[in-house]
Amino acid sequence: MRDIGFIGLGIMGRPMAERLLDAGYVLTVFNRTPQKAEPLRARGARWADSPKEVARRSELLITMIADSEALEEIARGPEGILQGIRPAAIHVDMSTVSPETTERLERAYREREAAFLHAPVLGNWRHAAEGKLLIFVGGDPQAYQRCEPVLRVLGHRIWYFERIVQATHMKLIANSFIAGMILTLAQAFVFGRRVGISPDCLLEVLEASALNAPMYQSKGRTMRERDFRPNFYARHMLKDVDLALEAARRANVPLPVLSVIRELFISTVARGFGEEDYSAVLKVLEEMAGVTPQEQTLQG
Numbered sequence: 088m089r090d091i092g093f094i095g096l097g098i099m100g101r102p103m104a105e106r107l108l109d110a111g112y113v114l115t116v117f118n119r120t121p122q123k124a125e126p127l128r129a130r131g132a133r134w135a136d137s138p139k140e141v142a143r144r145s146e147l148l149i150t151m152i153a154d155s156e157a158l159e160e161i162a163r164g165p166e167g168i169l170q171g172i173r174p175a176a177i178h179v180d181m182s183t184v185s186p187e188t189t190e191r192l193e194r195a196y197r198e199r200e201a202a203f204l205h206a207p208v209l210g211n212w213r214h215a216a217e218g219k220l221l222i223f224v225g226g227d228p229q230a231y232q233r234c235e236p237v238l239r240v241l242g243h244r245i246w247y248f249e250r251i252v253q254a255t256h257m258k259l260i261a262n263s264f265i266a267g268m269i270l271t272l273a274q275a276f277v278f279g280r281r282v283g284i285s286p287d288c289l290l291e292v293l294e295a296s297a298l299n300a301p302m303y304q305s306k307g308r309t310m311r312e313r314d315f316r317p318n319f320y321a322r323h324m325l326k327d328v329d330l331a332l333e334a335a336r337r338a339n340v341p342l343p344v345l346s347v348i349r350e351l352f353i354s355t356v357a358r359g360f361g362e363e364d365y366s367a368v369l370k371v372l373e374e375m376a377g378v379t380p381q382e383q384t385l386q387g
């Protein structure tokens with residue numbers, strides 16, 4: 088499997104595609120905004136004018152796009168992958184999307200004698216660039232076996248699930264953790280600041296304790312610096328919280344904590360921070376407490 092199509096060259100997609108080029112794969116790429124493909128074209132990737140054209144040229148297609156709606160359009164639209172897919176080809180979607188979407192696409196590809204796998208990932212663009220993503224793969228075992236060597240270029244741990252929606256759900260559960268952890272940290276920052284405990288002191292105590300997590304340290308540092316440049320958009324975190332709540336509702340599982348978290352991410356997006364990193368939820372909690380950055384400097 089040398090001919091790979093890659094669609095979706097955003098924060099995550101670009102370093103993933105670059106890694107595949109570095110590993111010697113022949114890449115055909117497409118992105119809604121063509122300019123984002125320039126750096127890859129400069130490194131030898133070929134451009135195609137539509138997902139359909141990418142599918143015509145590839146044995147394996149990888150997508151890393153925003154959401155379920157975009158994925159359905161890319162797969163099933165008039166210029167979509169299914170219009171050009173080769174028999175026995177495999178489409179692996181690595182985005183975070185809904186279980187309904189992955190189940191529906193698995194059926195549609197089977198009808199065309201092709202395969203659809205869902206392989207959502209845990210990790211950020213740096214992990215993507217280093218091949219250190221964690222990957223949850225679900226779907227047809229033979230298709231998985233065929234594309235496993237390619238996935239091993241992108242991730243250093245892979246969990247395989249026979250039912251496609253198990254992988255989809257695993258990712259939603261993982262992101263529920265991330266949403267909860269960022270809010271636990273953000274509220275600790277705001278509370279601490281108000282009562283005169285600096286972020287540095289807080290992070291040091293966490294690091295020395297059983298409460299620590301690498302994420303608290305990495306996000307704690309950027310939040311302390313008030314660096315909200317996006318690694319993972321706040322609007323995408325809201326999308327994932329919505330997906331988890333909807334999936335849990337269908338499974339008759341109440342998620343009371345995540346329901347509150349959802350309100351705070353709605354507020355983050357409503358205040359205009361949707362294009363910032365999801366850690367910008369800190370600013371919502373600061374507003375709720377009436378804590379200003381100036382006050383923080385005085386107290387911190």
Ligand SMILES: NC(=O)c1ccc[n+]([C@@H]2O[C@H](COP(=O)([O-])OP(=O)(O)OC[C@H]3O[C@@H](n4cnc5c(N)ncnc54)[C@H](OP(=O)(O)O)[C@@H]3O)[C@@H](O)[C@H]2O)c1
Binds near residue numbers: 156
């Ligand atoms: N960032 C992370 O740390 C991270 C980690 C794990 C998983 N994820 C998931 O991975 C996926 C991609 O995330 P990202 O951070 O790379 O997001 P991103 O930078 O916003 O990239 C999204 C990609 O989807 C494309 N797209 C969006 N809407 C589209 C539409 N209607 N039709 C066609 N293409 C469309 C975008 O094209 P344009 O360039 O034209 O906008 C872009 O290529 C998301 O599902 C996200 O939840 C992200």
